[in-house]
Amino acid sequence: MISFLVGIAVILLTFYIGMIYESVAIGLLGFAEAVFLVAALLFLLWQRRRIAAAIQIPTSVTEQGESVTVRLGVANRGRIPCGKIRYRIGCTALGKMRGEWLCGSPVQPGKNRYEARLPLPVAGNYAIELRQIRIYDMTGLFYIGKKIGRGASVQVLPQIEAAPVKITERTRHFFGDADIYDDFRPGNDKSELFGIREFRDGDKIQSIHWKLSAKSDELLVRENSQPLACPVVLILSDIAKINRKNQGAYLSVAASIVFSIMDAGCPHFVSWYSRSEQDMVRVRVDDEEGYYLFWSLYLQDCGSPAGATPEELYAQKYRSDRPLHTLALTPSLTLTRNGGPAAAYSARDWKRDVAGMELML
DSSP states (O other): OHHHHHHHHHHHHHHHHHHHHTOHHHHHHHHHHHHHHHHHHHHHHHHHTTEEEEEEOSOSEEETTOEEEEEEEEEEOSSSOOOOEEEEEEEEETTEEEEEEEEEOOOOSEEEEEEEEEEOOSOEEEEEEEEEEEEEOTTSSOEEEEEEEEEEEEEEEOOOOOOOEEOOHHHHTOOOOOSOEEEEEEEEEEEEEEEEEEOOTTOOGGGBOHHHHHHHTSOEEEEEEEEOOOOEEEEEOOGGGSOHHHHHHHHHHHHHHHHHHHHTTOOEEEEEEETTTTEEEEEEESSHHHHHHHHHHHHHHBOOOSSSOHHHHHHHHTTTOOOSEEEEEOTTSEEEETTEEEEEOOSSSHHHHHHHOOEEO
16 A cells, blocks of 8 residues: 555645646646546455465475475456556575565456466475465556465475495394384294295294195294384484574484485484474384475474473383484584484584594494
């Protein structure tokens, strides 16, 4: 409505000048300006009721440093076209909000679509909202606003730097409870059958499958399964508690550690304090599906516990699990292992630090 206030000020100034100089022509000019202003206001009020807007983002996941396409659709249900449309876009990520105006083309009767490229330089869970549109008249001098309040979300994954990870035999052959079993190696878990094979010297009599042996006229032995337990757990902090200048580096270091441990063939848990559940949660990461699931949940639901550290809460909740290594990435970009320092990363040169520090597990 600022444009109409400026128009009213111009009309009053025109009438004032006409009164000073006692000019009928200037007075008629002020009257024509007033008629034009009222006509523009009525036209825009009529158009606002017939114009609807929506926002759409074709992709839901992208990588850090990329731009995302934002489609802004406008439908004009009236028969008269209006002038240009300006879109007020709000973008919220990691607790920081910013907004900007985007300018679209004139809207003809029917539908019109405007696409914009929105740069997303920092990793995080972005909530992009179409908050308001400005509808201009055909002259482009006057406009009227309309609140929309429709949004979409996109997740920006952090950059990854390969970290040297050495998995010891103790970690590789860690035995523990798990719901996932090895498809290539037998083990000692009697609750899950790995396969049936012929009897060999040294096999225990208790492992013979007597029913199948009777049917096949040869001794057959059960092989138990080997559970793929997680010998490592990585505990992450709340993004909101990290200095905004270091948030991008923190997410990239965490992503590099998680991906490198997974790439080394070591299944592990990633745990954090959930704001919605008010408790520690964890996600198993042993393939890319688990990796993307972890980021999907962590970016939108990490929080800070009150009265205890995440490491203490994790030990309380999962007291029955005894991992070999408990890693924790602190807000100061220090990696601890079993309570002691293991590595330190700088926010500026995190790539060099990640690539140059071997993680022994």
